[in-house]
Amino acid sequence: MILNPILPGFNPDPSICRVGPDYYIATSTFEWYPGVQIHHSADLVNWRLVTRPLNRATQLDMRGNPDSCGIWAPCLSHADGLFWLVYTDVKRLDGNFKDAHNYIVTAPDIAGPWSDPVYVNSSGFDPSLFHDDDGRKWFVNMVWNHRTQSIGGSPKHPAFAGILMQEYDARAGRLVGEAQNIFAGSPHGLVEGAHLFKRDGWYYLTVAEGGTGYDHAVTMARSRDLAGPYELHPDTFLMTSKDAPEAVLQRAGHGQIVETPEGEVYHTHLCSRPLPGLRRSPLGRETGIQKCVWGKDGWLRLAQGGLTPDLEVPSPNPQSRREPLTAVQRKFEGDTLPEEFQWLRTPYPERIFEMTGQALRLHARESIGSWFEQSLVARRQEHLRFRAETALTFAPKTFQQAAGLVHYYNRHKFHFLAVTWHEEAGRCLSILSCPGDWPDNRLQFPLEAPVPLPESGEVELAAAVDGADLAFSYKVEGADWQRVGPVLDASVISDEGGRGEHASFTGAFIGMVAFDTSGSAIPADFREFVYSPGAA
Numbered sequence: 368m369i370l371n372p373i374l375p376g377f378n379p380d381p382s383i384c385r386v387g388p389d390y391y392i393a394t395s396t397f398e399w400y401p402g403v404q405i406h407h408s409a410d411l412v413n414w415r416l417v418t419r420p421l422n423r424a425t426q427l428d429m430r431g432n433p434d435s436c437g438i439w440a441p442c443l444s445h446a447d448g449l450f451w452l453v454y455t456d457v458k459r460l461d462g463n464f465k466d467a468h469n470y471i472v473t474a475p476d477i478a479g480p481w482s483d484p485v486y487v488n489s490s491g492f493d494p495s496l497f498h499d500d501d502g503r504k505w506f507v508n509m510v511w512n513h514r515t516q517s518i519g520g521s522p523k524h525p526a527f528a529g530i531l532m533q534e535y536d537a538r539a540g541r542l543v544g545e546a547q548n549i550f551a552g553s554p555h556g557l558v559e560g561a562h563l564f565k566r567d568g569w570y571y572l573t574v575a576e577g578g579t580g581y582d583h584a585v586t587m588a589r590s591r592d593l594a595g596p597y598e599l600h601p602d603t604f605l606m607t608s609k610d611a612p613e614a615v616l617q618r619a620g621h622g623q624i625v626e627t628p629e630g631e632v633y634h635t636h637l638c639s640r641p642l643p644g645l646r647r648s649p650l651g652r653e654t655g656i657q658k659c660v661w662g663k664d665g666w667l668r669l670a671q672g673g674l675t676p677d678l679e680v681p682s683p684n685p686q687s688r689r690e691p692l693t694a695v696q697r698k699f700e701g702d703t704l705p706e707e708f709q710w711l712r713t714p715y716p717e718r719i720f721e722m723t724g725q726a727l728r729l730h731a732r733e734s735i736g737s738w739f740e741q742s743l744v745a746r747r748q749e750h751l752r753f754r755a756e757t758a759l760t761f762a763p764k765t766f767q768q769a770a771g772l773v774h775y776y777n778r779h780k781f782h783f784l785a786v787t788w789h790e791e792a793g794r795c796l797s798i799l800s801c802p803g804d805w806p807d808n809r810l811q812f813p814l815e816a817p818v819p820l821p822e823s824g825e826v827e828l829a830a831a832v833d834g835a836d837l838a839f840s841y842k843v844e845g846a847d848w849q850r851v852g853p854v855l856d857a858s859v860i861s862d863e864g865g866r867g868e869h870a871s872f873t874g875a876f877i878g879m880v881a882f883d884t885s886g887s888a889i890p891a892d893f894r895e896f897v898y899s900p901g902a903a
Contacts, residue, residue, distance in 0.1 A: 385628075420479060433738060529548040549590075618638055745876035754898075798812065
């Protein structure tokens with residue numbers, strides 16, 4: 368069986384394509400660098416990260432992008448011997464404007480080299496590229512209408528003004544002809560994330576609707592003509608969890624159709640797994656996949672019936688088995704950052720970290736709340752229960768310098784166990800928390816007093832997360848692990864924490880951070896990082 372989610376922990380907006388026997392899924396990365404995650408599978412059961420293609424300044428520079436901006440909803444396809452990747456770099460989130468710039472890059476192989484981007488337009492976000500069987504290519508995306516007093520409210524339609532389609536001339540690298548609004552969406556509203564699929568002379572359109580919270584859905588429509596008009600699916604939705612509050616997989620929506628070589632049909636979708644009893648999803652929006660069947664009426668439906676996505680789905684290969692969970696220990700001894708780690712916004716990582724051969728060295732830069740140059744290297748939280756450990760060598764000389772272990776969502780949702788300096792305690796431990804108290808977003812300091820540390824030497828730090836609880840620990844040479852600080856609220860490090868479900872769209876990370884607001888860029892050396900799923 369396929370066990371959902373297939374890509375756990377912050378892997379939203381899955382775009383899937385098949386090339387021969389190989390499947391590839393591209394997912395959104397928002398402000399995390401490099402941009403776009405692409406996973407590969409041969410059986411739809413086990414997936415492996417193979418590349419993050421937007422990895423240089425000519426392709427992507429997100430310095431200054433607000434939280435939850437950056438790369439939204441990429442579309443991956445294969446045609447004419449090339450992989451095509453369409454993506455949006457969103458420069459504004461709050462308010463009436465989005466400033467969403469759309470680009471296309473191509474590569475002869477999934478591993479690259481990926482081209483410099485071709486700018487397409489800025490009319491909306493969540494674009495896709497449809498390769499018709501006559502060789503013509505069509506650029507499809509939603510259109511954003513800033514003339515509204517109701518962003519994500521009621522009435523729902525004014526800002527999400529339908530799905531635009533325009534021909535793309537790949538030789539010229541530009542759009543040609545007139546843009547047409549081909550689909551206004553269903554009464555559910557907030558239409559976005561459009562993908563086209565052709566079968567038996569029908570053009571099938573799947574879109575995301577209802578917003579990316581608990582009313583999310585995959586809506587389906589079809590037409591004999593590419594330009595429409597499109598008739599709605601008799602059930603309106605292909606899948607949604609909006610009427611199934613008891614389902615484990617919530618917020619189901621935004622995905623794409625794929626066919627196996629044998630003609631079986633699957634549809635990817637984003638989803639989340641909120642903590643039991645809480646509408647908070649620390650793992651963010653993850654990727655699931657559902658088996659579907661074509662009905663006699665020519666409409667696609669979930670193979671299990673109904674609209675609610677299943678946790679277990681029949682795989683196309685009954686012999687496939689899900690690989691077991693294991694702890695991941697990374698000793699930073701090489702010259703390459705391990706693949707699971709990312710950083711924030713900047714295309715110039717040498718400014719914020721380097722691999723010394725013995726350690727990951729962070730060059731402490733701006734504050735943990737910066738949108739420009741933040742020395743933070745982290746990996747996704749992929750399990751509701753886990754333990755992370757790291758070992759740090761750091762010699763602060765002022766309270767403006769801090770480095771350590773962070774459970775991080777964005778600038779106003781994090782818990783940071785920091786090695787720093789205090790006028791009376793000298794080198795010490797402190798906890799800096801920002802628990803999403805919108806709109807103040809002030810730091811809190813859960814320790815009653817700083818915890819003194821030896822003047823020098825390595826400090827080991829640990830974070831144990833069990834659902835909504837986070838406990839920090841530390842260890843120095845010659846001593847055992849010791850708890851430090853109170854149990855903190857890990858549930859706030861989630862999509863819904865702070866401002867609520869429609870205000871942020873990424874997921875929880877656990878990793879290493881350093882800042883130096885004195886401007887002297889003090890180094891912080893991390894010897895290793897261990898992530899143990901299921902342990903706390």
